[in-house]
Amino acid sequence: MNNNIIILPIIIPMITAVLLIFFNKQEKVQKYLSAVSSVINIGISVFLVHYVHTNGIISLEVGDWKAPFGIVLVADMYAILLVLTANIIVFACLLFSYKIVDYNRSKFFYYSGVMFLLTGVSGAFLTGDLFNLFVFYEVMLMSSYFLIVHGNSKPQLRETIKYILVNVISSALFVISVAFLYAVTGTLNMADLSLRVAELGSSGIIAAISIMYLIVFGLKGAIFPLFFWMPGSYQAPPAAVTALFGALLTKVGVYSITRVFTLIFLQDIAFTHTFIAWLAVLTIIFGVIGAISFSDIKQIVIYNILTGVGVILFGVSTMTESGLEGSVYYMIHDMIIKGLLFLLVGIVFSITGTTNLDKFSGLIKKYPTLGWMFFIAALALAGIPPLSGFIGKLKIVQGGFEQGEFVLAFAVLLSSLLVLYSVMKIFINGFWGEEKIPQVRETSQVKSLYVPAAFLLALSLFYGLGTEFISSYIKQAEQVLLSPDLYIEAVLKE
Amino acid sequence: MEIVTSIVAGILFMTATYLMLSKSLLRIIIGTGLLSHGAHLLILTMGGLKKGTVPLLDEHAASYVDPLPQALILTAIVISFGVTAFFLVLAYRSYQELGTDDMDQLRGNDQK
Numbered sequence: 001m002n003n004n005i006i007i008l009p010i011i012i013p014m015i016t017a018v019l020l021i022f023f024n025k026q027e028k029v030q031k032y033l034s035a036v037s038s039v040i041n042i043g044i045s046v047f048l049v050h051y052v053h054t055n056g057i058i059s060l061e062v063g064d065w066k067a068p069f070g071i072v073l074v075a076d077m078y079a080i081l082l083v084l085t086a087n088i089i090v091f092a093c094l095l096f097s098y099k100i101v102d103y104n105r106s107k108f109f110y111y112s113g114v115m116f117l118l119t120g121v122s123g124a125f126l127t128g129d130l131f132n133l134f135v136f137y138e139v140m141l142m143s144s145y146f147l148i149v150h151g152n153s154k155p156q157l158r159e160t161i162k163y164i165l166v167n168v169i170s171s172a173l174f175v176i177s178v179a180f181l182y183a184v185t186g187t188l189n190m191a192d193l194s195l196r197v198a199e200l201g202s203s204g205i206i207a208a209i210s211i212m213y214l215i216v217f218g219l220k221g222a223i224f225p226l227f228f229w230m231p232g233s234y235q236a237p238p239a240a241v242t243a244l245f246g247a248l249l250t251k252v253g254v255y256s257i258t259r260v261f262t263l264i265f266l267q268d269i270a271f272t273h274t275f276i277a278w279l280a281v282l283t284i285i286f287g288v289i290g291a292i293s294f295s296d297i298k299q300i301v302i303y304n305i306l307t308g309v310g311v312i313l314f315g316v317s318t319m320t321e322s323g324l325e326g327s328v329y330y331m332i333h334d335m336i337i338k339g340l341l342f343l344l345v346g347i348v349f350s351i352t353g354t355t356n357l358d359k360f361s362g363l364i365k366k367y368p369t370l371g372w373m374f375f376i377a378a379l380a381l382a383g384i385p386p387l388s389g390f391i392g393k394l395k396i397v398q399g400g401f402e403q404g405e406f407v408l409a410f411a412v413l414l415s416s417l418l419v420l421y422s423v424m425k426i427f428i429n430g431f432w433g434e435e436k437i438p439q440v441r442e443t444s445q446v447k448s449l450y451v452p453a454a455f456l457l458a459l460s461l462f463y464g465l466g467t468e469f470i471s472s473y474i475k476q477a478e479q480v481l482l483s484p485d486l487y488i489e490a491v492l493k494e
Numbered sequence: 495m496e497i498v499t500s501i502v503a504g505i506l507f508m509t510a511t512y513l514m515l516s517k518s519l520l521r522i523i524i525g526t527g528l529l530s531h532g533a534h535l536l537i538l539t540m541g542g543l544k545k546g547t548v549p550l551l552d553e554h555a556a557s558y559v560d561p562l563p564q565a566l567i568l569t570a571i572v573i574s575f576g577v578t579a580f581f582l583v584l585a586y587r588s589y590q591e592l593g594t595d596d597m598d599q600l601r602g603n604d605q606k
Contacts, residue, residue: 131566138573145580157588158600161519164581168526175533175570183540232602
């Protein structure tokens with residue numbers, strides 16, 4: 001069996017990014033090349049999802065170094081589904097960027113940055129080696145530094161300094177945690193780590209190291225109390241970039257927490273996972289408080305990222321079948337819906353020139369499509385039944401009840417109402433009411449921006465209505481999370 | 495030996511923390527550099543020092559130093575080098591645009 005195909009989702013964006021550097025002056029080449037590569041990538045990811053569905057987990061020993069010693073790339077269902085979703089989001093953001101990123105910005109390697117970001121994200125999902133995960137994190141972060149400052153406006157420069165500082169510190173912590181874990185176990189392969197940590201049994205040092213990992217990944221994933229950097233940093237760049245960040249970067253952090261705490265640190269679930277559950281609920285609470293208190297639509301959506309992260313983590317922390325299944329459902333839903341919401345915010349910004357709710361209202365009369373798209377997206381975000389957020393939240397809360405965490409599960413449920421309120425506030429104040437639009441742009445110009453948003457919205461609707469169709473894929477992803485032996489067997493081939 | 499290097503790493507972390515808590519951007523960047531030096535030294539220590547020979551594997555080598563931490567450090571050094579370079583350019587560029595390197599004035603509480 002030839003497993004080399006696993007490396008393609010990582011290597012195709014990388015080669016594209018390098019090629020794009022050479023063609024930085026030709027805008028057409030930039031657009032076509034990135035679009036074609038993105039479509040090819042989606043095709044390969046779909047094939048991989050199908051392949052993993054029929055053949056089980058596949059792993060590739062890079063450079064033919066045998067499993068516990070060399071770096072392995074592992075495509076289990078969860079990882080490959082997220083790679084597919086990430087590629088779709090990038091495709092939508094590229095379509096959006098084609099319309100709003102002008103030549104002055106694209107000639108300074110904007111599209112290369114996006115492709116390098118995709119390289120890092122796909123790599124972080126697919127790698128089965130802890131240090132390699134760090135390397136892919138750095139690839140991803142380096143491109144995110146580049147994209148967040150791209151455009152050179154004053155707020156961007158100011159916020160990038162803080163963003164880099166936070167991430168440099170968390171990278172140093174990552175290296176330190178890797179060093180500690182290596183000193184204790186003598187391996188960095190995740191499957192091998194799982195075995196060796198299990199042999200060590202429940203010990204204080206492993207618990208301490210696991211919390212260090214929680215801090216490192218929590219900083220990237222923006223969980224309570226480590227989310228302080230996010231609202232400022234995500235506010236600064238333009239909408240297409242924020243959509244990428246909101247949909248992909250924080251989710252990589254959450255994915256890593258999920259992976260590490262369902263595969264490696266399983267010795268002291270009563271302590272670590274209860275701790276994660278509390279942090280998750282606090283994250284949700286702070287997220288909704290932020291979302292309700294701001295009247296800037298971008299900030300409202302940014303704080304809703306926090307809520308999403310909290311809900312996913314709560315599902316993971318239950319460690320029950322339905323909780324984990326729900327977290328997989330909700331993760332993919334959240335990536336799509338956050339990408340969509342940021343794109344819609346971007347459209348509103350390009351119509352009105354502001355994201356402050358006090359400065360515009362009554363958009364729906366002139367832009368009915370935008371209004372209804374936003375309405376459906378808002379309902380999906382809150383998890384209203386036929387739409388995509390429902391099934392995930394249902395399963396997560398069910399998992400919480402099964403574990404007897406009634407208070408926390410109710411907090412998750414109640415948060416849905418507040419999330420709904422926070423986005424309905426945008427709808428009522430921004431789209432209804434007296435027509436007041438500060439800077440009207442040509443409607444024809446805005447229309448082409450609808451395409452990527454409509455694409456994501458259709459996907460979200462399909463995800464919600466076609467749950468039956470995807471449930472077998474999600475089930476497979478959840479099984480690997482629930483029984484790490486499957487993962488270990490596939491990697492070490494005992 | 496491991497104890498001594500651990501303490502040195504600790505001193506590096508301490509100095510880095512002190513520098514990063516200051517207001518000047520340049521000091522903060524030097525702080526991040528020291529922080530990553532501390533982390534790299536820690537990896538080296540964690541692999542075990544003074545095993546007596548080079549990290550080369552022979553089929554029948556009686557003793558050897560673990561080569562993996564060295565590979566990790568090499569990677570981590572290159573990455574932190576790149577990030578530091580980027581950070582320095584960014585600091586210079588924002589000094590040009592914003593006219594200050596004082597973190598107090600870079601808070602951004604005001605609306606733009």
